[in-house]
Amino acid sequence: MIKCEKLSKIYLNGDVETVALKEVSFQIEKGEFVSIIGPSGSGKSTLMHILGALDTPTSGQYFLDGKEVSKLSDDELSELRRDKIGFVFQSFNLLPRATVLRNVMLPLLYTDTTGKEREQRAREALFSAGMEEGKLYNLSNQLSGGQIQRVAIARALINNPAIILADEPTGNLDTKTSQVVMETLRELNLAGHTIILITHEIDIAKYARRIISIRDGAIESDATI
Amino acid sequence: MIYKDILQETFASLSANKVRSSLTILGIVIGIAxxxxxxxxxxxxxxxxxxxxEAIGSNLIIVRPGAQRSGGVSGGQGSAQTLTQEDVSAIQIEGENILAIAPDVTRRYQITAKGNNTNTSVIGTAPDYLTVRNIKMDTGAFFTASQIKSSAKVAVLGATAKSDLFGNDTEPIGQFIRIKNVEFQVIGVAQAKGGSGFSNPDESVYIPITSAQHFLSGDNYVNTISIASVNQDVMTAVQEQVTQILLHRHNITEPASADFNIINQNDIIATASNITGTFTILLASIAGISLLVGGIGIMNMMLTTVTERTREIGLRKAVGVKRLYxxxxxxxxxVALTFFGGLVGILLGWLASLAVSRFAGLVTxxxxxxxxxxxxxxxxxxxAFGFYPARRAANLSPIEALRYE
Structure with missing residues (x-):
């Protein structure tokens, strides 16, 4: 499903070169639940950006679903993100003045799907994310933190993506809500979704079945629990 | 679905900031209005x-004498006395495509009638003057060719001249007016025609040209020859022919030194529209400046919006919305802002121009x-003004935009 070969990312800031990733190679199979863990500055965010097709590596190859991503153009990357990747962000990033339904349907904007089809898929995604019915027409800023993150998960699910990339999904939540969100992710994984979780908290990382630990731009350990 | 999406997104984001959107629209409204x-x-x-x-007459060609010179001092165009009744007859006989021709001798006199008096133009002319100058009779009749032959002491009053001399209640026909101590009998009143420039035809008094020459001016010269051509297409040809006839009669070989001027109505209209056209452009460009200011307002608002919604743009890009969209x-x-502003502006501008013509008396x-x-x-x-902000939004890097606080 995901195959990374010698991924490197070097940022140039004036004359100073910062190496964020050093020849990282690994594979993730379909249906896996993987945590990528590391302290801040370890390069895990950079890796997440590359895996999420938000950024391209300086060198190395990244195959998603057998497709070489590192050489794609801006618009091709956009299409790939829309069709293959679902994002869950730490800061939720919902549209504040839009209803739950409209937020979930956001990735379907400017596609050929009809309004009816969009709503149907949004309802299904919200159901899978464990969001209760009856809140569909609430504005997103009227929801609790846990509900917001479920809406965000539903948004990530709507295109039935190859992978769900969760970037510190519990970073802004209390412990109890965090557990609920992580249980939701675990259930989604059991339902067959491939999930990659980026976090710096070992407790959260332990919800996954495999933990890749990153330090100083290189893989420190890769263990299946 | 794509266009519907764009419209819906536009509506949602503009209505999210109603006050700001309306103030920005106001700039465009004022500009367009x-x-x-x-x-x-x-x-x-x-x-x-x-x-x-056009009210002066239809297909009108006017011949006036040139400037009178005495010792290098010019008396101005029309001051010379070079046109005569014989010139008129010659044009009448030799000219083609002429519908009507009327010479006139015009001078201002003090006119008295039954205790009232006024100072106005007395136009000595011929019956064709009615045709040439589009004058219609209200009551009574205009003088005839035989009254010209006999230098009859009869007068036709313009509408204003009539009310100046006789008031609105008295019937003027059959009454007498005195011009330069000569009594003229009123035989008709012309319909009101509305002012046109310096000589208002409604204020004039018309008498036979021969009477004007015999009793008032005392010579045989005419001030102006007005000619109506049969239609608009032959005006230039008629003008040229009349020029040739007069040059020949006055023994002038060089057209540049002609002792008369000949102008036609089309030239006057062309000149006038030229002037008003320039005037319109001037006014419109002053108004255009406010439209430009309104446009800058739009750009300003859009740039603010792009900055404000940086995270949202980042999110949209992250979930796969293409740069183009x-x-x-x-x-x-x-465009929605300016389009709506344009609609309201057109309505407002239309109302404003109605108000201008209603209260300021200007024709709009x-x-x-x-x-x-x-x-x-x-x-x-x-x-034009949305292009730069939109490009800026589209070119944001999703990673940077998502991190933006």
């Missing part, structure tokens, strides 16, 4: 000047072309 109003004033002036020139969405917001004319122009310009302003 002032363009519409100014153009309507300009075009109104143009059409009213044109119609008052981000671009289109912001562009469509700008809102033409379809000025509405289309305003509409096109407002849409263009939206595209």
């Amino acid at each position: 002032s363009v519409i109003t100014m153009i309507s004033i300009g075009q109104g002036a143009q059409s009213s000047i044109q119609s008052s020139i 981000i671009n289109l969405q912001f562009l469509s917001e700008a 004319q809102v033409s379809l072309s000025s509405i289309l122009l305003a509409f096109g310009v407002s849409a263009a302003v939206g595209i």
Whole structure:
């Protein structure tokens, strides 16, 4: 499903070169639940950006679903993100003045799907994310933190993506809500979704079945629990 | 679905900031409204000047004597006495395509009638003057060719001259007026025609040209020869022919040294529309400046919006919205603002020009072309001033935009 070969990312800031990733190679199979863990500055965010097709590596190859991503153009990357990747962000990033339904349907904007089809898929995604019915027409800023993150998960699910990339999904939540969100992710994984979780908290990382630990731009350990 | 999406997104984001959107629209409204109003004033002036020139007569060609010179001092155009009744007869006989020809001898006199008096133009002329100058009789009759032959002491009054001399209640026909101590009997009153420039035909008094020459001026010269051609197409030809006849009669070989001037109505209209056209452009460009300021307002608002919604743009890009659609969405917001502003502005401008003609007494004319122009310009302003902010939004890096606080 995901195959990374010698991924490197070097940022140039004036004359100073910062190496964020050093020849990282690994594979993730379909249906896996993987945590990528590391302290801040370890390069895990950079890796997440590359895996999420938000950024391209300086060198190395990244195959998603057998497709070489590192050489794609801006618009091709956009299409790939829309069709293959679902994002869950730490800061939720919902549209504040839009209803739950409209937020979930956001990735379907400017596609050929009809309004009816969009709503149907949004309802299904919200159901899978464990969001209760009856809140569909609430504005997103009227929801609790846990509900917001479920809406965000539903948004990530709507295109039935190859992978769900969760970037510190519990970073802004209390412990109890965090557990609920992580249980939701675990259930989604059991339902067959491939999930990659980026976090710096070992407790959260332990919800996954495999933990890749990153330090100083290189893989420190890769263990299946 | 894509266009519907863009419209829905545009509506949602503009209605999220109602106050800001309306203030921005206001800039465009004022710009478009002032363009519409100014153009309507300009075009109104143009059409009213044109119609008052046309009211002088139809297909009119006017011959006037040249300047009188005595010892190098010019008396100005029309002051010389070079045109005579014989010239008129010659044009009448030799000229082609002439519908009517009327010479006149015009001078101002003090006129008295039954205790009232006024000072106005006395026009000595011939019956053809009615045709040439589009004058219609209200009551009574104009003088005839035989009354000219006999130098009859009869007069026809313009509408204003009639009320000046006799008031509105007295029947003037059959009464007498005195011009330079000569008594003339009133035989008719002309219909009111409305003013046109310096000589208002309604204030004039008409008498037979021979009477004017015998009793008032005492010579055989005429001031002006007015000629109506049969239609508009032959005006230039008639003008040329009349010039040739007069040059020949006056023994002048060089047209540049002619002792008369000949102008036709088309030239006057062309000159006048030229002037009012320039005037309209001047007004419209002053108004256009406010439209430009409105456009900058749009750009300012759009840039603020892009900054404010940086995270949202980042999110949209992250979930796979293509650059093109981000671009289109912001562009469509700008165009929607100017489009709506344009609509309201056209309505407001139209009302304003109605108000101008109602309260300031100016003639205004809102033409379809000025509405289309305003509409096109407002849409263009939206595209021009929305382009940069939209591009900026579309080119944001999703990673940077998502991190933006």
